[in-house]
Amino acid sequence: MFRLFDLSLQLNGFPMKEAKAELRKIVSLSEKEHETFLENKKVEIVNFHLQNNPFYQELVGSNATNWHDLPVLNKRNLQKPLLERLSNGYSPKNSYVNKTSGSSGDPFIFAKDKYSHAITWASNIYRFDWYRIDFNSSYQARFYGIPMDFIGNKKERFKDFLSHRFRFSIFDLSDYVLEGFLKHFRTKKFDYINGYTSSIVLFAKYLKKKNIILKEICPTLKVCMVTSEMLFEDDKILLEQQFGIPIVNEYGASELDLIAFQNPQDEWQVNSETLFVEILDENNQAVPNGTSGRIVITSLFNKAHPFIRYDIGDIGILDEKSTLKKPVLKKLIGRTNDIALLPSGKKSPGLTFYYVTKSIIEDDGNVKEFIIKQTKINTFEIKYVSENELNSKQIQKIETAIALYLEPNLKFSFIRKKALKRSKRGKLKQFKSMI
Incomplete structure (x- = not known):
């Protein structure tokens, strides 16, 4: 060969x-x-x-x-x-x-x-x-970012050709785009998927909503x-x-x-x-x-x-x-720089916030993805993408859980977005402290 x-x-x-x-x-x-x-x-x-x-x-x-x-x-x-x-x-x-x-x-x-x-x-x-x-x-199904400039884009596509992979650009992960991804899996004989966790998870949530098992439509995987x-x-x-x-x-x-x-x-x-x-x-x-x-x-x-x-x-x-x-x-x-410093003096890995919030926020499949940012010692911003806006009952549940797992009297603002900003390479930073 x-x-x-x-x-x-x-x-x-x-x-x-x-x-x-x-x-x-x-x-x-x-x-x-x-x-x-x-x-x-x-x-x-x-x-x-x-x-x-x-x-x-x-x-x-x-x-x-x-x-x-x-x-x-x-x-x-x-x-x-x-x-x-x-x-x-x-x-x-x-x-x-x-x-x-x-x-x-x-x-x-x-x-x-x-x-x-x-x-x-x-x-x-x-x-x-x-x-x-x-x-x-x-044959690889690659879930990664790609340079948007003409030369950078063509170089990356050529590397994809040499490496026997098909790239799904992950900067737009709307349902319409994910439906396009799905069409490729129906027609191409992919052997494996490789790429950033958050975008692959988002694709899996879309499949769940459509009640589709990927292996059934792409048996070579x-x-x-x-x-x-x-x-x-x-x-x-x-x-x-x-x-x-x-x-x-x-x-x-x-x-x-x-x-x-x-x-x-x-x-x-x-x-x-x-x-x-x-x-x-x-x-x-x-x-x-x-x-x-x-x-x-x-x-x-x-x-x-x-x-x-x-x-x-x-x-x-x-x-x-x-x-x-x-x-x-x-x-x-x-990451060591993803530590949340709390008013009590406690230090907690930022992913603890993400994990606790995640366990509640995704219960009904409404929220597709979210990120948490610490803006002040007692203030956090949660940006999320969802079909419907979070209601006061859901917000209360998240705040109660965080008070239980971390500490009480923290302030939260919830901001619904159409899409979350990813890095130039397509990564999604799940927690970030501005302190």
């Missing part, structure tokens, strides 16, 4: 054969061998950047004698020109260069050397293969991978019901790799082949498995740019049964 996807990467200078071969070796290691591999890779990548990267040399200084002395990087450290952060011998011309989505509020340009980018793709290919998805032959936004348990159940296929939760970062990917045993398996993932407390100390903390990640292969002990801005918990070879993410709590 003609492998267009692999060939396009190879022609762009990404050594896929070598990367796939190395990944196969890493995957086959025993637990003990993996421990040795990990220690060696950590030492190797740190030494490489200390010897070849002036930006990292300056950051570390002369005090680091062991792993735990190394500084924890954050996105603000990296908001300086890319040329000042690249290792000796690397340039934008001989590296893969891209920009983070900025969903954390701190976008920056990053680079990966070509081998590091190849092994990132090898890691993606390996995980998707758990569900019999082959990037060269499997095998699996759906959702990414970039929180997947709540009740949304997962809705997707499984309306699509009639397994739903896979994906967690990744463009500057790194896939961080965690739900395996066929329903565990959120952390990538331990190309990354080293730590969960740290406020003092940068590792917390025991089962305890929440900041997700801090080291890219084991990227020589062009240091991502060593890099705080990605998320809070999570590793499962107690995790091992170095097979870490399992028990829970992703949300």
